[in-house]
Amino acid sequence: GAVVSQHPSRVICKSGTSVKIECRSLDFQATTMFWYRQFPKKSLMLMATSNEGSKATYEQGVEKDKFLINHASLTLSTLTVTSAHPEDSSFYICSAREGGRLNEQFFGPGTRLTVL
């Protein structure tokens, strides 16, 4: 149990385009989902926290108009990188927490974004 999927696993796009990444909890209802960014050989950097049906809470320094997060249902959250630029190239990972599981947080496999 507690499986989180992400799609796509890898995406290459041209500068200026927008990219949508999906995060799904497959066998539980995720009341809260988190989006992280990870650079090579670096730790996870929390970008935002989203609760189902409400606006996401962004960490300081993360542009909410650039990284659009939607958590429309208890099993799906999306991250859209708008007008992507090469510096947005990174590994994006989501995690999900079920309401009844205290602080256990389950991660997706990640999405590698390359912006040319």
Add this chain to the structure above:
Amino acid sequence: QKEVEQDPGPLSVPEGAIVSLNCTYSNSAFQYFMWYRQYSRKGPELLMYTYSSGNKEDGRFTAQVDKSSKYISLFIRDSQPSDSATYLCAMSARSGNTPLVFGKGTRLSVIA
């Protein structure tokens, strides 16, 4: 001082060795502690979850929490090459929607 400190390594050990991974923290309110394993280009996988102080064992893995010293450890017995990964500690003060605070991760290599 950072909230969570973790030696990034790399740590290289021979197969069969006992591995000790550690994190220290500064926030005395932390009471939920986790260890994650992350293989290259993959998402982190939850290994161990402990609440408050004490030990927890799961197969070859033992997690220890010493709240008085603000120190947590993960021990791996009989280490295998497949244990080669980055290990991240994570913790939080409250349950619910509070984000976890992560250490930077320790890269471990187990040499056959």
